[in-house]
Amino acid sequence: SFESPAPRSHLHCTLPKYLLHSLKKSTTSMLYRSVCIALLLASASALTFNVDPSKEECLYDEIQSGTKVSGSFQVSTGGFLDIDCKVSGPDERSIYAVKKETEGRFTFIAHESGVYKFCFSNVMSTVTPKTVSFSLVVGEPNKSQVAKSEHVTPLEKSVLALSEGLAQIQAEQEYMRMRERAHRNTSESTNTRVLVWSLLEAGALVAMCAVQIFYLRRFFETKSRV
Amino acid sequence: ERMCGNKAMARFLSSSMLSRSLPLLLFLFCERADCISFDLASGKVKCFSEDMADNTLVVGDYELENIPDGQNRMPVDIQVTDPMEKVLYNKADASDGKFAFTTSIQGDYIVCFHNKGIPEFNTQRRIKLDMKHGIDAQDYSKVIKAEHLSDVQAQLRLLEDRTEQIRHEMAAQKQREMEMRDLTENTCSRVVWFAVFTMVVLAGTGWVETTWLFNYFKVNKYI
Numbered sequence: 001s002f003e004s005p006a007p008r009s010h011l012h013c014t015l016p017k018y019l020l021h022s023l024k025k026s027t028t029s030m031l032y033r034s035v036c037i038a039l040l041l042a043s044a045s046a047l048t049f050n051v052d053p054s055k056e057e058c059l060y061d062e063i064q065s066g067t068k069v070s071g072s073f074q075v076s077t078g079g080f081l082d083i084d085c086k087v088s089g090p091d092e093r094s095i096y097a098v099k100k101e102t103e104g105r106f107t108f109i110a111h112e113s114g115v116y117k118f119c120f121s122n123v124m125s126t127v128t129p130k131t132v133s134f135s136l137v138v139g140e141p142n143k144s145q146v147a148k149s150e151h152v153t154p155l156e157k158s159v160l161a162l163s164e165g166l167a168q169i170q171a172e173q174e175y176m177r178m179r180e181r182a183h184r185n186t187s188e189s190t191n192t193r194v195l196v197w198s199l200l201e202a203g204a205l206v207a208m209c210a211v212q213i214f215y216l217r218r219f220f221e222t223k224s225r226v
Numbered sequence: 227e228r229m230c231g232n233k234a235m236a237r238f239l240s241s242s243m244l245s246r247s248l249p250l251l252l253f254l255f256c257e258r259a260d261c262i263s264f265d266l267a268s269g270k271v272k273c274f275s276e277d278m279a280d281n282t283l284v285v286g287d288y289e290l291e292n293i294p295d296g297q298n299r300m301p302v303d304i305q306v307t308d309p310m311e312k313v314l315y316n317k318a319d320a321s322d323g324k325f326a327f328t329t330s331i332q333g334d335y336i337v338c339f340h341n342k343g344i345p346e347f348n349t350q351r352r353i354k355l356d357m358k359h360g361i362d363a364q365d366y367s368k369v370i371k372a373e374h375l376s377d378v379q380a381q382l383r384l385l386e387d388r389t390e391q392i393r394h395e396m397a398a399q400k401q402r403e404m405e406m407r408d409l410t411e412n413t414c415s416r417v418v419w420f421a422v423f424t425m426v427v428l429a430g431t432g433w434v435e436t437t438w439l440f441n442y443f444k445v446n447k448y449i
Contacts, residue, residue: 046276047274047276047355047357048275048276048277049272049273049274050273057264058265059262060262060263060264060265060352061263118262155378156377156381159378159381159382159385160381162385163381163384163388166385166388166389166392167388170361170388170391170392170395173396173399176399177277177395177399178277180399180406181277184402184405184406184409187406187409187410187413190413194413194417194420195416195420198416198420198421198424201424201427202424202427205427205428205431208431209431209432209434209435213435213439216439217442220442220443220446220448
């Protein structure tokens, strides 16, 4: 299995209580199988936003207790490409906190139901806003609630494995896209800097030469007056 | 009806196709739209962007916190723009809603929320946003209904579409890599040329200085 730096999507689904009741009532193997298949689903969201200098931006999400949550963030533009990230639970308990990182990821199991806070602060910078891409994947609280099926055919298993694989490839591609963007920004910046710097240097040399000539001239003129 | 929930599932379960195609449909539509919410202070603008390939379907769902009348009324404007700064969706004083569009060019698509409340009151409004693009945004129930696909068939159809998207993305990445390569090689040759240029300038100023001073001293009979 390949190691993907992008967050793995945890494929689960929320089954409302009434559906679960109807599933339990039914005895057909098909429905039991369906419930197992229904274990797959990515509940993922990704957003890119700016964090102004000396400010903090927070995102909130309502998460049930017992859910597996994984998220990752990447800074794509701005200064040293670093940001502080803090994830805290409904009781203000800190779950994940890093300072001055370009990218990071975290995974945790929600210990209680409520609103979880994901904060990014740009307090270390006074002039440059940072662009942060944040991706969050939230799973399903009660995995054990769903019955394990005995009748998943090999074909369906393969199809589901394929589906998960492809979803992961897509997640990788998004990650690559973001990184390529940051790289592109750096390259363009380098290109401009080379041009500007060379011109500035040439100008400085010419100016220094002129200053030297005039200074020496003045030196000799004063002396001749003396 | 709460936006973030099994809306699609509830809608689908009421259809008659339920018994036959429940298995995979549960898989396909069991989407709990996971919404990220944020606070928007009055007078402020917050924008979210997403870099997307061309020809991608984008569906966005937003929900705003209800402010009871009488308090500081904070109407929020929503605007979605494409990379060319063309406005794709615009809603003043929005409450709950949805927007959908298909991207025509590759680039940054930005959705902005502008809180038109009075800044002095220093209040905030919580906004929920859910943006989906590509395969996740598409509604497969219609296709399944129209073509009477079985579970595995529907799933394979989904796979087909995903593969096509992946291929499309790879082609775009290839293009971007080509451009970046050109840019880097340009930078490399620029460095060489500008180093030469600097040397020339240095030598030139040195020569000008020496000859000029030499002439000056000669003229003034110092030498």
